Amino acid sequence: MGPEIVIAVVSAAVALISVAVTYRTALVTHRLQVEARNREKVEVAEDLFRRYRVPLLASADSLQDRLHNVLSRNFLRTYLHSADNENQHYVRHNTVYVLAEHLAWLEVLRREQRFLDLDSVKSTKELFTAIQRIHHSLATDGLPGPFRVFRGHQRAIGEIMLHRVESSEGPVTDVLGYAAFCHRLETDPGFASWFTRLLAEVDDVEARGRRGNERLVLLQNALVELIELLDPEGEWLPVEHRERLPRAELILPTSRTPNG
Template sequence: MGDIVTVVSAALSVLGAIVAGVMTTWSARRNAMFEHRLAAERHEATKAEQAQEVISRYREPLLLAAFNLQSRLHNAVGGTYLAEYLNHEDEDERRYARDYTVYVLADYLCWVEIIRRDLRFLDLGDEDSNRTFNRHLTLVGTAFSSLKLPGTHFRLFKGQQRAIGELLIETAGGRADSMTYPAFCARLDQSLEFRRWFRRLLDDVAEIVAHDWAGNERLLRAQHALIDLIDFLDPARTRLPDDRAKLIAIAPLPGQAQSSQAAPAVL
């Protein structure tokens, strides 16, 4: 009888040890899975925060560049400024009308390139605001690159857009910035290689005047997309003047809202 009790007791001890081992292993695995999930969630939060930090850092310069470009396009297509000043008797007035029109486009592309350089190392995931931001940038770029729109003036393929943006990047103190307008004009005068990238665009400014609204559809669509980007970056309309009207109503590109003509923009 004593032997049976001893055997049963030993068996129960072994069984208890096995159960305890299983429970310990299960608990350890559960804790490891929990820690892994927490780490993944923290990583996702960090990625979103990094992306938002980059966007916030460049929000103001991109917003201003987008506003200046849409304003110039609004006035170039919907106003009389270019028609008058491209043929002005004063050479400085003629040059400003032509060169500044090209500069505001290059300045915008520069800030887009700066932001993309910072964001390309970040996995933006499915963060809604980041995807929306990228969609707005894509719509502006598509308006300039599309082969489906009439005319070739101011048509820039993606590689050309990035190249022009890169040409205006200046770095000081480890921070990237866009070339100023005076520096841009000086480079046009001093560097044949630099000017080569802008020669066609400088000639294209006169083409805006030569075409009617339909012939300038590319610029109309670009201006619409820029307004949508500005509204996304400044929804409360507190950072910029409340002068962000779209030009005439046109059939919207995918992802764009249709709008109507309104007051002309500033020069």
Template sequence: MSIQLTVAVISAVVALVSIVLSSRAARMQTILSAELERQSAELAREKKRHDIMSRFRDPLLWSAFDLQSRLYNIVTRNFLQTYGASKEAREREYARRSTLFVICEYLGWVEIIRRRIRFLDLGNRQDNRRLISLLAEISETLSTSAYLDRRFRVLRGEQRALGELMISRGGHAESCLGYAEFCNRLEVDTGFAKWTQGLTQDIETLIESPDLLQRITDLQCGLINLVNFLDPYAERIPETQRSLLRSSSKDAP
């Protein structure tokens, strides 16, 4: 074989090898680029999930905590009797309105969550189902007729209505009315106040007749379960502030 032919064959082989290597390198580069894009998209989805969780989960957590705290104080510290029958007009008004507010605020955040539930990804389907189950249990405690005492019974449609009325649409994100705006709406909006009349009357009767309501006890227990689920490692609410009222079965009919 002539030297020229040998050189040509070697050059052809080198060229072929270079093409093969370049092709493999291009494929590897494509694979690496696709993997980087996938990881980047996954990080973006995770960040969005955490942002949505913070936007909706945390307010739900705090509203549940505030409501259970008020119920706990009503049962163990006679909150409504102490302040609802106070000699100070400001204290009497606060006892009634703040109690009404924490109930309505919780229902407001539940309504927001209900509308946004497909966005509230807690990380896996089991957690998502658990959240829905806890909210349903609390709703059932509020609406059921299984208790002999009908006070603090809020039917499911009424829960939705109160929740809708509590939603504030200022800015770009849904939120709940603050306490000041809530009190103002009670005074100037007769339609708004009408939906709260039942609970307002229940608060009044509980001030006058401070007997224990099993519905309140069971509701507080359900709310504590929700708080424990939303903040399992006590990163926001200390364990020492999660006292549980003794729970028992519903009143026998």
């Protein structure tokens, strides 16, 4: 074998080794970049949860607790037929408020995450699956009962419940408190129009009893599921306060139904 052939063979071997090293380096670099992006997504998701975990929990608990009291402890019957007009006013307005407050925090979370690529983060998938069950419970017309709120209407209620407040870190989005909510109902006809039907349907909820309020039973169950996901160990909310309303009497739709 002449020297020229030896040189050519060695050169080819070196070239092949160089290509293999370059390819392996590229694979390792790509893998490290993917891992870095995944870690960043997890960190972003964890930061999102840290910021909104407590208000989401609090609003979900307020709403599920009200639904539980309404459907199992005659809360509405006790106060709607009271001779005290203040009690009647509170029951109607605060029941609608706790629903609107929760929809507002869901809207805040939706706005925060809509431009974030978090679909591959397991905890994010679980969270938004639980939230979708809440939206569906309210929106579906496959279940009887008042308080059907189509998805667009849910978002609209969430939007009008938000306002900007100053903080040490600059303006932040917050949700109207109950006093501000009642004041807006009395002074802002445009705002009040979003809640006219819901306020009237509080009486309808009371009249139907649990059998006629399957939608709200399903909603209460979905809210407890969200609470368990956000606070599995009872760090913020006592585990014993998470009693699901029984759904044994429910006949759930077997086919897909319009849900707004």
